[in-house]
Structure formats: structure tokens, C-alpha cells
Amino acid sequence: MSWNEPGGDKNKDPWSGRNTENTPPDLDEAMRSLQNKLGGLFGGGNNGDDNNGSSPSLKGLGFLAVGAVALWSASGFYIVDEGNRGVVTRFGEYVETTQPGLNWHVPTPVENVEVINISQQRFLEVGYRSGGSRQRGMGSVPKEALMLTKDENIVDIRMAVQYQVNDAKKYLFNINNQTATLKQVTESVERGVIGGNTMDFVLTEGRSQVVADIKTGIQVVMDSYDAGILITSVNLQDAQPPEQVQSAFEDAIKAREDKQRLINEAETYANDIVPKARGAAARLTQEAEGYKSRIISAAEGDVSRFSQILTEYKKAPEVTRQRIYLDTMEEVMSGTDTVLVDVKGSNNMMYLPLDKLVNKSSNMGTQQSANSYQSTAKPTTSSNSINPSRSSSRGRVERGR
Numbered sequence: 001m002s003w004n005e006p007g008g009d010k011n012k013d014p015w016s017g018r019n020t021e022n023t024p025p026d027l028d029e030a031m032r033s034l035q036n037k038l039g040g041l042f043g044g045g046n047n048g049d050d051n052n053g054s055s056p057s058l059k060g061l062g063f064l065a066v067g068a069v070a071l072w073s074a075s076g077f078y079i080v081d082e083g084n085r086g087v088v089t090r091f092g093e094y095v096e097t098t099q100p101g102l103n104w105h106v107p108t109p110v111e112n113v114e115v116i117n118i119s120q121q122r123f124l125e126v127g128y129r130s131g132g133s134r135q136r137g138m139g140s141v142p143k144e145a146l147m148l149t150k151d152e153n154i155v156d157i158r159m160a161v162q163y164q165v166n167d168a169k170k171y172l173f174n175i176n177n178q179t180a181t182l183k184q185v186t187e188s189v190e191r192g193v194i195g196g197n198t199m200d201f202v203l204t205e206g207r208s209q210v211v212a213d214i215k216t217g218i219q220v221v222m223d224s225y226d227a228g229i230l231i232t233s234v235n236l237q238d239a240q241p242p243e244q245v246q247s248a249f250e251d252a253i254k255a256r257e258d259k260q261r262l263i264n265e266a267e268t269y270a271n272d273i274v275p276k277a278r279g280a281a282a283r284l285t286q287e288a289e290g291y292k293s294r295i296i297s298a299a300e301g302d303v304s305r306f307s308q309i310l311t312e313y314k315k316a317p318e319v320t321r322q323r324i325y326l327d328t329m330e331e332v333m334s335g336t337d338t339v340l341v342d343v344k345g346s347n348n349m350m351y352l353p354l355d356k357l358v359n360k361s362s363n364m365g366t367q368q369s370a371n372s373y374q375s376t377a378k379p380t381t382s383s384n385s386i387n388p389s390r391s392s393s394r395g396r397v398e399r400g401r
Contacts, residue, residue, distance in 0.1 A: 076107040083119030085168040088112070097169055116168035121232065124179065126186050127158040128237065146242065147191050153199035158238040161186050161218065163231050170228030182222065182229060189217035203239050211236050 079102055080086045086098035090111045098105075098113070105111040127145030145156045163182065165171045175181045193213045194202060202210055215234040222229045241249040313320040 072107050076104050076111075078103055078105070078113055078115075080115060084115050084117050086113045086115050087168050087172055089114070094169060094173060114172065116165055116171060118165045118168060120164060122163050122165075124161040124163065124183055124186060125159075126161065126183060126190065127156070144187055147194045149194055149199040149202060150196055151198045154242050155194065155199055155202055156238070156240050156242055157190065157194060157202075157236070159186070159190060159214070160235045160237055161231065162233040162235070163229050165228055166230040167228030170226050174226045174228065178227065178229070181225070181227070182218075185221045185225075186214075186218055189221060190214050193217060199241070203241070207236055207239060 078086065080098055080100045082100045084100060086103060088095040088098060088105050088111055090106070095105075095111065103113075105113055127141055128139050129141060130139070140156070140158065142156075145158055146154055147157055149155055161182070171178060193210055197206055197210065211234050215231055218234070219231045222231065240246065309320065309324070
């Protein structure tokens with residue numbers, strides 16, 4: 001039943017009982033209760049009066065101080081992973097560089113440790129950003145990429161520098177912004193190297209030389225800064241003329257390639273013809289040497305034979321003269337089909353199988369036909385026999401006495 005209905009309890013109205021609500025606890029009372037609890041924890045006690053709280057004893061405060069110091073000291077332990085170095089500073093001043101393993105330093109705020117990874121390969125992009133597209137004209141930073149060459153042409157260079165820290169102390173203290181400094185040095189050295197070479201050299205055969213010069217130049221400058229940075233590699237990601245002249249440059253490259261192709265074809269033709277010509281020249285030389293040797297040998301043989309004939313001629317002039325005559329006639333008549341028979345002062349009949357002699361002499365040769373003729377030429381009578389002086393399909397002469 002509601003409080004305002006007839007017969008209802010008037011003491012249950014919304015405003016009834018406000019005088020009997022509990023008031024919030026007194027703040028001083030709460031602090032005294034907390035002090036009593038802490039005093040009991042560290043060996044303190046009450047003096048019997050609840051209104052007079054007791055403070056911690058000296059022994060309790062000592063334990064608390066020792067615990068705090070122990071926790072503070074334990075916070076100074078740290079572990080340096082393999083490949084890292086810990087740089088310890090005391091109030092901002094360098095103290096030491098710690099090696100991998102468990103180390104300790106005076107905790108903060110006295111000393112601080114900054115761990116530097118010296119084995120990590122770090123990358124720096126100049127002229128482009130890998131977050132963009134790799135396509136031409138995308139991801140490029142023209143302010144960094146466009147450079148002037150020695151012959152007053154503009155090229156678009158995109159380069160990636162790979163480096164690592166080789167001295168943690170120098171890396172932290174000798175330069176303020178390591179990445180920005182390295183980037184500015186790289187761009188400066190790059191512009192110097194590109195500006196010292198022509199456009200064709202940079203874009204074609206000189207790419208490796210340009211990269212090597214840039215790497216060396218960056219390392220020299222960073223060493224002069226004592227930056228503690230080692231340049232491990234420099235990669236030329238792209239080297240092209242500006243997009244506005246790309247088509248003209250492609251035509252120039254095509255013409256250069258055609259020129260090189262024609263040169264290669266000419267060299268191939270020369271490599272094919274020259275050895276053949278040299279071989280032919282060597283063959284002609286050898287043939288000439290052989291002809292020379294043959295002629296000299298023949299001449300020497302003729303001289304020797306003439307000397308021998310002369311000696312025999314002096315001994316028997318008539319016989320030698322007759323022999324020379326017969327040999328000469330045999331040589332002259334060897335090319336004819338005429339058969340000569342010497343029948344001087346004789347009427348004897350003889351049988352000559354000329355058909356067999358001709359066929360046999362054609363197959364057997366000059367000397368064999370002559371021997372065959374001598375064996376087949378038989379006179380009809382034994383007295384005053386006449387030997388043929390010439391018989392051969394070639395006209396060889398056989399002599400009889």
C-alpha cells in the first residue's frame with residue numbers, strides 16, 4: 001500500500017528517515033586506523049588510546065629501506081643478446097660498452113643502457129621509396145633521383161644503400177641523426193660521381209664503376225665523421241633518362257645496339273674468311289716449296305745422269321750414242337699407236353698378235369707391255385732373226401739386234 005493511500009504508513013514517505021541515514025566516515029579516523037595497521041606490521045603498538053595512533057618503529061623503517069634498495073639494485077641487471085652491444089651512460093656521459101650476456105649497471109636515474117644491434121643490416125633508399133609501385137614513374141622521389149651528368153644531361157638514379165653499425169659508441173655520440181646524415185652524405189656523393197661522368201657511361205658500361213665509386217665515397221665521408229657506420233653494399237636499382245626523353249633515348253640505344261650487331265657480324269665474317277685465306281696462302285706456299293724442291297731435285301738428277309752418260313760416252317762413244325738415240329725415240333714415240341719393226345736386210349716372217357699387245361699394254365703400263373711384247377714376238381727362222389724395235393698400244397719401241 002502506498003504511503004499516501006488511506007491507512008498508509010505516513011512514516012514511509014520519500015523524505016522520511018533522512019535524519020537517520022549514516023554519515024560518511026571521518027577522514028582523520030581512517031588515517032589513524034591505517035597508522036595502527038602499519039604499526040602492527042612493523043612491530044609498533046597502541047598506547048591504549050584509540051585517538052592517538054602510533055608511527056612505525058625504526059626497525060620497520062630499516063627493513064622497508066633495505067627492501068627498496070634491493071629492488072632498485074636488482075633493476076640494474078640487463079641482458080645483451082648476441083650481435084648487440086650495450087652502451088652505458090652515467091648522467092648522459094659515456095661509461096662503457098658491454099658485451100653480449102648478463103650485465104649490471106647502476107640503476108636509473110644514475111646510469112642508463114642503450115642496446116645497439118651491430119649485426120643488423122640496415123637499408124637506406126635514395127631516389128625512391130619501396131612502399132610505392134615499382135613501375136616507372138611510381139614510387140620515385142624526383143628531388144633525390146634527378147641528377148646532372150658531365151655532358152649536361154639529366155638522369156634518374158635510384159639507389160639502395162646497405163649498412164651496419166661497427167662501433168656502438170661512435171654511432172650514438174658522434175652524430176645526432178644517423179639516418180638523415182647518411183642519406184645526405186649518400187646523395188651528395190652520388191651527385192658528385194654522376195656529375196663527373198657522361199650520361200652514356202652512367203647508363204651503360206659504367207654502372208658497376210659508378211656504384212663502386214659511390215660506395216667508396218660514402219665510406220670515406222662517414223669515416224671522416226667518425227660515425228661508426230660500415231657501408232656493406234650499394235645497389236643501383238635503376239638508372240634511366242627522365243621520362244620526358246625516354247623514347248628518344250630508347251631510339252639511341254637501339255641504334256647503338258644495331259651498330260654493335262653489325263660490328264659483331266663483321267668480326268664473325270672476318271674470323272671466318274681470314275683463317276681460310278691464311279690456310280690457302282700457306283697451302284700455296286707449301287706447293288711452291290714443293291715445286292721448287294722437285295725442280296731442283298730433277299735438275300740435280302739430270303746433271304748427275306748427264307755426268308754418268310758423259311763418262312760412259314768417253315768409254316764407248318758409238319754404243320752410247322746409239323743408246324741415247326733409241327731412248328729418245330722410245331720417249332718420242334710412246335704417245336702413238338704405231339708399231340715399228342726393224343727388218344733391215346732380212347725377209348723373215350714373224351707373227352705379231354697386235355690386238356693382244358695393244359690391249360695388254362693399255363692395262364699393264366709401258367714397261368709391262370714392252371716385256372710382254374718381247375715374250376710374244378717369235379721369228380719364223382732361227383737364223384738372222386729380226387727383233388722388233390717398237391711395239392705398244394702407246395707406240396713403245398722394242399729394239400733387236
